[in-house]
Amino acid sequence: MSEEVGVIYVGNKPVSSYVLAAVTQFTAGANRVVLKARGRAISRAVDAAELVRRFLGDKVKYEKIEIGSEKVGEPGKERTVSTIEIVLAKAE
Amino acid sequence: MSEEVGVIYVGNKPVSSYVLAAVTQFTAGANRVVLKARGRAISRAVDAAELVRRFLGDKVKYEKIEIGSEKVGEPGKERTVSTIEIVLAKAE
Numbered sequence: 001m002s003e004e005v006g007v008i009y010v011g012n013k014p015v016s017s018y019v020l021a022a023v024t025q026f027t028a029g030a031n032r033v034v035l036k037a038r039g040r041a042i043s044r045a046v047d048a049a050e051l052v053r054r055f056l057g058d059k060v061k062y063e064k065i066e067i068g069s070e071k072v073g074e075p076g077k078e079r080t081v082s083t084i085e086i087v088l089a090k091a092e
Numbered sequence: 093m094s095e096e097v098g099v100i101y102v103g104n105k106p107v108s109s110y111v112l113a114a115v116t117q118f119t120a121g122a123n124r125v126v127l128k129a130r131g132r133a134i135s136r137a138v139d140a141a142e143l144v145r146r147f148l149g150d151k152v153k154y155e156k157i158e159i160g161s162e163k164v165g166e167p168g169k170e171r172t173v174s175t176i177e178i179v180l181a182k183a184e
Binding site: 032039040041043044046047049050054062065066067068069080084086 | 095131132133134135139140141142154157158159160161172174176178
């Protein structure tokens with residue numbers, strides 16, 4: 001079975017641009033779209049995921065939601081930020 | 093089996109106060125602690141959950157992470173906000 005996964009890094013752009021990117025990837029044939037975000041952008045990733053769900057309705061579902069931590073910054077100046085990974089999958 | 097669940101609403105206080113609240117509830121005998129947040133506080137809830145996990149180590153795990161939406165505000169002025177619910181459970 002072929003597997004197309006789109007990955008979208010959610011940053012500081014307006015939520016709508018991530019929603020559009022996700023919907024476009026599904027329309028282009030992706031079976032899964034992963035929204036990834038760090039730090040304060042986590043809230044925005046959740047907003048985007050919820051909007052995609054509302055936009056595509058029953059056609060997509062949350063397959064996995066994971067949170068974690070990552071070290072960012074230069075050596076010696078590292079700090080830990082929280083991360084989220086939201087996997088949206090086409091409902092079969 | 094008795095079941096003690098603590099619920100913590102994450103808002104605008106410093107992350108540390110939610111971490112302390114969660115750790116205190118586990119120490120007081122809770123088997124599960126649920127961190128709930130809406131809108132921009134979602135990032136803070138994830139930060140708090142990750143800090144609790146780092147603080148308590150193998151003793152707790154993520155049992156469930158759910159995201160959704162909620163309507164807030166007075167009738168006629170309602171708006172939709174995203175929500176998160178992070179369930180931390182004592183590892184058996």
